[in-house]
Amino acid sequence: MLLQNGRVEKETDKKWTEGGNMVFKTTGNKSEPVVLFFHAMGVTGESSMPVADKLAGKFYCIMPTSTVYCSGQRYCSKRDEVQQVVRFLEKQEIKEIELVVASSIGADLAMAFVTNAKIPVKHIFFDGGQFAQIGKVTRRIMVPFLYVAMKSLYWSNGKTLKKIMWCDDDKIKPYFIKAGKNLTYRNLRKQLTDSLEDKPFPKLPEELQKHTFWEFGSKEEHFKYRSAVMQTYIYGNFPVFEGFNHMQYQIRDPEGFARMLETIMETDRLPKLTFAI
Template sequence: MMFQTYGNRNHPAVLFFHAMGVTGESSEPVANYLQDRYFCILPTSTVYCKGQKYVSKADEVRQVEEYLKPQGVERLELVVASSIGADLAMAFLTGTKLPIGHVFFDGGQFAQIGKGTRRMMTPFLYLAIKSLYWSKGGTLKKILWCDDNSIKPYFIAAGKNLTYTNLRRQILDSLKDKPFPALSEELQKHLYFEFGSIEDHFKYRQAVIEAYPCGNYPVFEGYDHMQYQIRDPKGFAEMLAFIAEQDGMPKLPFIRK
């Protein structure tokens, strides 16, 4: 893995888990608005690191914990997981011994997909991500709901370093058709599972509610996948800070009543 940090190490820590097809730098626009108050840690999965080998989610968790220790991080005030980053974040939640204040899942891809289907998905995902590098971001609109120039560099950087073997290993180790891991009711109360009402991942919401009935499930009405984070990183950062500091969601005008 590779790591970037923003802010003072003495401030409360925020750990980000990025989406598929991008590097950890994709969280930089949000971290820029948090770094005055928080110590932000942005890891990039080994899948998108040149010369590195993806082993397993457990190994990714190990690498994150080994990085956090010498940074002096003894508690995480907030964990932010986007899209498939939710899958790795869940492995982190169930594997770490670090105290965690709150967790925010932005469009978490809580799919439970059979091994055969995941195996068939891999070549298509590989070509989609590599095409972003080959076309310098030109194919983004065919893959995502938007093709904002502000996010293209993160896709291009990820596509450049991606190997088929690493992606295959990650996909076979992710989104498994197994029950979601058990989490205590107390922890569930501090989990926020946000979905945009028009995003494809909205279909996973009910299964997550049934697995974690004590969690919080805000719906961003009229929003697509990670749209608030991408289009308004300042507003998204202010929302995260509110959750961490006030233990609840701010009254945003687009939250479904």
């Protein structure tokens, strides 16, 4: 409940809010603990809505869309993206984050936020985080291939999804199409210039590592990064979802994924999942 114009009004369940160049979607009530999502490459922030909808009764969920996928906007830098998120949170008068959820390359931006924003974060969950240390030359080579792949999803209305992307589930298709519509070659190139860096992983305080979960599916390409992450963040939690591909659990079972996140926030432990090892 918010006090506006001298009277109490109920906050809307869902709304679009523009802050800087990013677009933010929210669901839930501001008076509840905050869950902040960072989305994967090639999709919009709204791709987290199926999970956020299941959390909205108890949490205030915030889903920014990277400037890379916002219509008519220019991506500047990872630092600028973090500052936009911080400004949005300040306008919302948010002083603490209960949980950061980051998927795929969203882990890169989430790490930059956690280590630079100076806003306390209590828990972190990385779903298939792309903790890659990739040289500049390789990143430049990747750009045209990734650009054509993502634009083709828009041009074909999603028909190329099963051929080229990391998840061929139709539930994620609308978010790929919307992101592909707004994507420009310049923005993608600029993003990859300061993402997937060949620098050491950022440092995390020991105590925060204990409340952080680096999850990988056993069948996903990103599984190869797991050992390097474990060696860097030795106090963390590193569950493996046996038989799952990249982000597959949250896409195919958003309700189960949301329940898992709730358990993590309540107990600092993963619930009993038959596929988790």
